[in-house]
Amino acid sequence: MTVNAKPSLETDPELAEIVSDALDVVSNPTDLIVTVLVLLAALTIAVLVTRKIKLKLGHQRPVLLILVEYLCMPLIMLLSLGATSLIGGSFDNPLIGLAGTLLFLFVIIRVIGAVVELLFRPTMLLRVMLRLATVVSWLAVVFAVFKDRSALIAKLYSAKLSFGGINLSSEGVVRGLVVGVVIAIIALWGDKTITNLLRRSRTLQPNFVLALSRIFSVAVWITATAVIFSISGINLTALAAFSGALGIGLGLGLQRLAASYISGLIVLFEQSVRVGDNIATNNIVGRVTRMTVRYTMIRTRDGEEAIVPNDSLTSNVIVNQSWSDRNLRLVCGVLVKGDVDLDLARTLFVEAMTAQSRVLQQPPPHMYITGVNDKGIQLDGHFWINDPENGQHNVISDTYDAVLAAFRKNAVHLVAQ
Template sequence: MALDLTLPPDHGPPLEHDPELAEIVSDALDVVSNPTDLIVTALALMAALIIGVLATRKLKLMLGHHRPVVRTLVEYLCTPLLMLLTLGLLSLFGGTLDNPLIGLAGTLLILFVIIRVFGMVVELLFRPTMLLKIMLRLVTVVSWLALVFGVFKDRSKLIAQMYSAKLEFGGIALSSEGVLRGLVVGVVIAIVALWGDKAVTNLLRRSRTLQPNFVLALSRIFSVAVWIGATAVIFSISGINLTALAAFSGALGIGLGLGLQRLAASYISGLIVLFEQSVRVGDNIATNNIVGRVTRMTVRYTMIRTRDGVEAIVPNDSLTSNVIVNQSWSDRNLRLVCGILVKGDADLAVARKLFVDAMAAQDRVLQQPPPHMYITGVNDKGIQLDGHFWISDPENGQHNVISDIYDATLTAFRKNGIGLVAQ
């Protein structure tokens, strides 16, 4: 159901239902017909604007960036308030400077201050991003200009035509007034939606009961829901028929879906992976010939840091459609194997003890379960000895600990006269 923000019939054009405002505008237009009064009034307004802008700039330089709240107050209100003060002081001189056009300018500046106060409150409460902050300040000016044009639209056919202009395409009707209303309200809604999105995300991250995967998935789902709702409200306020828009979006969605189906599959797969927790940040996994530690997960992709120090970005749909070897699923312990081929006449009891002692001497090798050595092959070349051991920190490397074991074993074999078979 569309949200109708239009005024009821008894609140029509301001000049028809506000005799006092109509009289002020009429007297002001009489001043415009007098060239001398018009020039003097224009100079007074220009002087007030210059004084306001220069004083505001001076205050901003004095404040710097150490008092952001006061700086925001100055940026929003200093110039219009100084212009009002300047016009009030000039009108005290009487004569040409005390005319209805100056009074109308003061009334419009008061309205501008009211609009700017609203924008300032929104910025201080919700702390938007820099882009939204610039848009909010621009919207306050646009809103005021629209209000000024609204005051004069009964006196100008051009302004009246601008207000009543409409555009239709694809069953969607747009009016200039609706677009303006959507722009003004839409920026505020976008700021509030962004603030709500960040607030809920931070709240989920501070939770001690939710797993990181759940936090990421829930925050993304909430973010999508918030922005869909905000977009629907903005369209409704703009006077866009959501039914017609839905039909247009459906046709567009089919075309985009065919080209972006892989991207959509990655997002859906990402939610599945996050909720199932089949892969978590910190896990050591192997998939698609990529072996490494998961360092980051998003809804679209998973980042894996390989043993070579390379960051591999894997789309999430490949994690749901391919076999994943998760070396950290139940715990972080990982079993490794290193083998040595000794001569057939070697003393196997001594070789076994030296091999096991070399594995147990390494700091990263777990003592429980203890390292073992097995004879895995006997042939005319020699005897194959394989050492099995466990580590609990595979993210710190696997080849390095195997290399240290080989180095210690070879040193011990040479001291005890155990020969190796040349490959």
């Protein structure tokens, strides 16, 4: 699918003769009306047959459906025009022959578009743009055929626009749009392919996969953009000067955003924060559920999702409870009377902590006397868990329940607060 081929009537005598004969038909009202009716009939037949085939196929055969959507209408129109040429008489005129030639060019362009869509399976938006690009490419070829016979078409075909040192031509814009769609499809396919290959790697850490995929993605799209500009005839040197001036203005307003992206790459490569880690930063405590180049999402203990810009993770202190391992120490304490049996209280306290299913046995739970005053003795139990993402207050509450039940049963009295 390209618009580089520009037929010229001056260099192609046979084409010049076909166009000249066709224009003679246009000057004859009767022949023109008959030709228009034939073309409308062919178009109607093509539309009806294509619709019937699409309804019969449904969505069960996507490959055939794509081929039908691309090629069915122009091919049926060609067959219909070919059938009229066999009749002869008033139907056998150069205008129908020219229409058949242009339809044949359209079929060739649509075949290329169908191959691109079947190979790279673009997104819905790019699929629509690709099909539109085949029509635009065909129209560009038609304009190239008639530009030597029409001053208006020639003027439109050679129109130029200049701003900010960047020169654009209508031909270059059309070429950039048509070829740019194909390049964008291939770039998107390449981006997805590289990302999938990185994700399948068994040696790379998830943070590295995310960072490398983003770097490759930026490289792919920068290359694709440069190629599109080059094909469009845009001077990259002039564009660089214009972009530099624009970039200075945007940079002043987007410093924080740029810092977040750069910080995101730093965090991903350093792996100071990983998905699944329990962290505390800026009064936000929770588990990291998602990381992108721009932000990190933290699910708090209240079930809320906090979106933290990555530059906050590089400029502030982070408490990572899962950096070296997932073990987390928790503390629960009670104040008992001064005359209690401390050995019994210690034993009951440790047994209550040990009995909890989420409490680790290694390192084992311990109880410490952390304070003595005129009211009583402060006993604090220390224990470890390795699944803080499942909650911390719930396991502390269960431990308190077990301790209080054991103290009541064995007459270990607490101090009334």
